[in-house]
Amino acid sequence: MTAGVADSVAEHLLCHGSSARRSPAQEVRHRAIGEEAVPAAGVGADSEAVEILAEVEPEVVGKDMEHQFAAFIDDLRGTHGSNLASVILYGSAAAGDFVPRHSDYNILIALKKITPKELRLAHGSIREWHKMGHPVPVYFTVSELQNAADVFPIEFHQMTKAHKVLYGKDVLDGLKVSDAFLRHQTEYELRSKLILLRRQYIPASASVEGLKTLMAESLPSFSALFGAVLIMNGIEPPTIKHEIVAKTIEVLDLDGLVFERIFNIREDNFAKTLGDIEANELFAEYMEQVEKVIDSVDAIGKTSASQQLA
Numbered sequence: 001m002t003a004g005v006a007d008s009v010a011e012h013l014l015c016h017g018s019s020a021r022r023s024p025a026q027e028v029r030h031r032a033i034g035e036e037a038v039p040a041a042g043v044g045a046d047s048e049a050v051e052i053l054a055e056v057e058p059e060v061v062g063k064d065m066e067h068q069f070a071a072f073i074d075d076l077r078g079t080h081g082s083n084l085a086s087v088i089l090y091g092s093a094a095a096g097d098f099v100p101r102h103s104d105y106n107i108l109i110a111l112k113k114i115t116p117k118e119l120r121l122a123h124g125s126i127r128e129w130h131k132m133g134h135p136v137p138v139y140f141t142v143s144e145l146q147n148a149a150d151v152f153p154i155e156f157h158q159m160t161k162a163h164k165v166l167y168g169k170d171v172l173d174g175l176k177v178s179d180a181f182l183r184h185q186t187e188y189e190l191r192s193k194l195i196l197l198r199r200q201y202i203p204a205s206a207s208v209e210g211l212k213t214l215m216a217e218s219l220p221s222f223s224a225l226f227g228a229v230l231i232m233n234g235i236e237p238p239t240i241k242h243e244i245v246a247k248t249i250e251v252l253d254l255d256g257l258v259f260e261r262i263f264n265i266r267e268d269n270f271a272k273t274l275g276d277i278e279a280n281e282l283f284a285e286y287m288e289q290v291e292k293v294i295d296s297v298d299a300i301g302k303t304s305a306s307q308q309l310a
Contacts, residue, residue, distance in 0.1 A: 075125035086110040086168035095162035097240045107137035110171045150178035154228045162239045186228040187297045211279040216266035258285045
């Protein structure tokens with residue numbers, strides 16, 4: 001969910017995987033994806049959420065998740081009543097590049113009005129959802145969504161391009177996203193994530209598996225930000241992470257092999273055994289490519305500043 005932006009609300013909105021190791025509950029939840037499960041009590045097969053989730057790729061939502069979603073939405077409807085405007089699935093599950101055991105189910109809940117009482121009432125529903133290993137949903141009022149689109153342009157660009165309405169109306173439809181602060185937010189978050197990556201490398205470097213996990217879990221965060229970099233270069237970004245990264249490689253002349261190898265590690269398609277030296281070299285190359293992307297964003301900022309002074 002996931003996996004997000006350092007020390008800000010945007011971290012909860014970014015459509016990426018977490019760079020931290022998953023909790024036991026998350027591992028249980030991800031292993032259950034696509035497996036047969038005992039139906040949740042009181043959940044009908046004709047649930048609105050189940051019908052919509054049927055449109056998502058079969059490997060993303062199995063029987064277990066269908067019942068979890070349906071039960072969760074029933075709980076939310078019972079909790080918030082007529083105040084519940086919309087429940088939206090966003091991120092990799094909606095975009096079509098969900099990776100089992102790595103990706104999350106990210107949920108946006110829109111209420112007509114948010115009060116401390118409404119949030120207290122939601123405690124039980126959210127607690128059960130989170131106990132199953134899912135990220136805590138993001139709460140917005142319908143009016144806040146309109147006002148926040150200029151503050152979090154990266155996240156709302158992604159959400160408007162790839163989302164599924166599980167309940168209620170599509171509150172993201174027609175949302176106007178301003179790019180006035182896009183470059184600033186993109187550079188801030190790229191630099192923040194690079195700093196975090198360096199910090200996490202210190203303990204991860206103790207083992208090859210630690211490095212592989214760090215690279216695999218951090219790549220979705222950077223690929224999400226690469227989409228914003230494409231927008232700044234006048235290119236409409238694709239929805240799928242692979243395609244976003246491929247286009248960024250083309251535009252900025254990056255080393256595509258580095259990202260290809262990390263994607264293969266993330267998706268368990270990496271046939272070659274990595275030794276300690278190779279793993280550390282791959283990480284160094286990965287950091288170098290990220291730094292090149294940051295340099296390109298910084299250059300756009302300096303060019304823009306020069307043009308304003310001219």
